[in-house]
Amino acid sequence: MMKTTCTILAMAIWMPASLAFSPTSLTSRLPLSSFDFSLNAENGLNGLEEKKRVMVLGGDGFCGWPTSLYLSDRGHDVMIVDNLSRRKIDLDLGCDSLTPIASPETRVQAWKEVSGKEIQFHNVDVAKEYDLLVQLIKDFQPDSIVHFAEQRAAPYSMKTSKTKRYTVDNNVSGSNNLCCAVIDAEIDAHIVHLGTMGVYGYGTSGGEIPEGYIDVILPGGRESNILHPAYPGSVYHATKCLDALLWQFYQKNDQLRITDLHQGIVWGTNTPQTVLDERLVNRFDYDGDYGTVLNRFLMQGAMGVPLTVYGTGGQTRGFIHISDTARCIEIAINNPPAKGDRVEIFNQIAETRRVRDIAEMVAKLTGVEANFIPNPRQEAAENELDVSNRKFCNLGLDPITLDTGLFDEVTEIVKKYKHRCDPKKILPASFWNKKRAEECATLDPNSIELKDKEAVEP
Ligand code: NAD
Ligand code: USQ
Numbered sequence: 001m002m003k004t005t006c007t008i009l010a011m012a013i014w015m016p017a018s019l020a021f022s023p024t025s026l027t028s029r030l031p032l033s034s035f036d037f038s039l040n041a042e043n044g045l046n047g048l049e050e051k052k053r054v055m056v057l058g059g060d061g062f063c064g065w066p067t068s069l070y071l072s073d074r075g076h077d078v079m080i081v082d083n084l085s086r087r088k089i090d091l092d093l094g095c096d097s098l099t100p101i102a103s104p105e106t107r108v109q110a111w112k113e114v115s116g117k118e119i120q121f122h123n124v125d126v127a128k129e130y131d132l133l134v135q136l137i138k139d140f141q142p143d144s145i146v147h148f149a150e151q152r153a154a155p156y157s158m159k160t161s162k163t164k165r166y167t168v169d170n171n172v173s174g175s176n177n178l179c180c181a182v183i184d185a186e187i188d189a190h191i192v193h194l195g196t197m198g199v200y201g202y203g204t205s206g207g208e209i210p211e212g213y214i215d216v217i218l219p220g221g222r223e224s225n226i227l228h229p230a231y232p233g234s235v236y237h238a239t240k241c242l243d244a245l246l247w248q249f250y251q252k253n254d255q256l257r258i259t260d261l262h263q264g265i266v267w268g269t270n271t272p273q274t275v276l277d278e279r280l281v282n283r284f285d286y287d288g289d290y291g292t293v294l295n296r297f298l299m300q301g302a303m304g305v306p307l308t309v310y311g312t313g314g315q316t317r318g319f320i321h322i323s324d325t326a327r328c329i330e331i332a333i334n335n336p337p338a339k340g341d342r343v344e345i346f347n348q349i350a351e352t353r354r355v356r357d358i359a360e361m362v363a364k365l366t367g368v369e370a371n372f373i374p375n376p377r378q379e380a381a382e383n384e385l386d387v388s389n390r391k392f393c394n395l396g397l398d399p400i401t402l403d404t405g406l407f408d409e410v411t412e413i414v415k416k417y418k419h420r421c422d423p424k425k426i427l428p429a430s431f432w433n434k435k436r437a438e439e440c441a442t443l444d445p446n447s448i449e450l451k452d453k454e455a456v457e458p
Helices: 017-021 064-073 085-093 104-115 130-140 161-184 235-254 293-303 322-334 355-366 390-394 404-416 434-439
Strands: 053-057 077-081 119-122 144-147 190-196 213-218 222-227 257-263 265-267 307-310 316-321 344-348 351-354 370-373
Touching: 053 064, 053 130, 064 077, 064 104, 064 119, 064 322, 077 130, 104 119, 119 130, 130 161, 144 161, 144 322, 161 190, 161 235, 190 235, 190 322, 222 235, 235 257, 257 322, 265 293, 265 322, 293 307, 293 355, 293 404, 307 355, 316 322, 322 344, 344 390, 351 355, 355 370, 355 404
Parallel strands: 053 077, 053 144, 077 119, 144 190, 190 257, 257 344, 265 316, 307 370
Antiparallel strands: 213 222, 316 351
């Protein structure tokens, strides 16, 4: 099943502006196979668009890093703010990104060498270091603040009461602090927040999920258009619902200009910017807590591990490629709501797919079988999902869809760094409740073995 409302055309290929004068040595570049740099479409700011000062909260993360590079490459001034909590969680969990990510300092230095462009990096906790956040905003005077800085794994958020409490404290405080800081800094910066498709719940709508707001008939026959009812499936997803209420309140009370992007599951690893130098490589999470479904299946397929389909695999979800995450952010930045407008909400997905169908695609490509294991999550075993993504499409997004050609890029990365994989981290390690934990008791992390598969071509 695949449903979206915008016409899917061929993948848009573009060349980073920096490549035109890049001194990057070919030997230090990552595999380029999937990105064709020979076609330079519209690159950089063309005079019609405004150069912006963009603060990226959470800019060291999986989405934030390639987005920061993309925005810098496009000519915007970028400042990253990140407390490196994601790297610290890896240490706590005893796992690591499959790709060897460089320190933030090395990353921004490498970007300067490759592109000639500066990205500032500041190690600040947006949920705790309020005064520093206000000062940074006052000093940098951003036009836009992109907010990625949250604990984003649903399984991690369901692991223990400690991780549940941390996720709520971190995510809700961070978003509240951001609104307060913009007000205290007396600045009219546009906040662009990464929300999630999961705020809507799955399969409850009974029709197409609109972009944020839904027409309803209230008792007495009164017609209204309200925020879509929230129906989170994890503590993490619940924090995104709480965020949405905060945005609604601060827009109404202080006329903050806010865009909430309800993004689907991001897949892929690198982008045309991150492949320019090995020190720019993006993180790749494959473990049971932080690895997301398609990247996990691609990793498992490349390593000869049976694909970990939870339950029947009947769960349908929205997907978007990492390169499109970055492009959507720029589109959102360039199309802010006017002062006084209600919170702008976009559904940031390219398409919807069922988990078992994705497993089948990867299985066909790699020859590795799907392994249907007990579901560690409390979620509908099967659901339909029909989502509107008209707004981004109308603003020119031509989304990348699941394309086995692009799977090669992920597969190449996996093969390159497979020696860094700890097979004991592959099975799910967080369970939604006692019943789910009991049903998964037979799963043995030590049973997973990596096959020495060199060839993964179909
Ligand atoms: P990530 O964990 O890789 O990156 C988040 C970054 O934020 C990390 O670098 C972390 O150190 C930082 N951070 C967290 N709390 C912070 C704090 N209090 N102060 C400063 N920095 C802090 O996650 P990601 O995959 O890049 O996701 C980014 C955002 O996009 C999240 O809000 C997530 O909910 C959303 N999102 C992600 C996906 C996905 O598939 N990855 C899909 C939909 C939405
Ligand atoms: N799943 C499997 N096998 C796996 C991993 C996952 O079958 O090995 C299933 C899960 O049960 C779930 C679906 O795949 O039904 C998606 O799981 P996921 O881990 O890929 O994605 P999710 O937990 O929903 O979270 C991810 C990001 C989160 C983001 C969300 C977007 O981690 O930050 O908000 O995707 S969405 O799903 O649209 O809400």
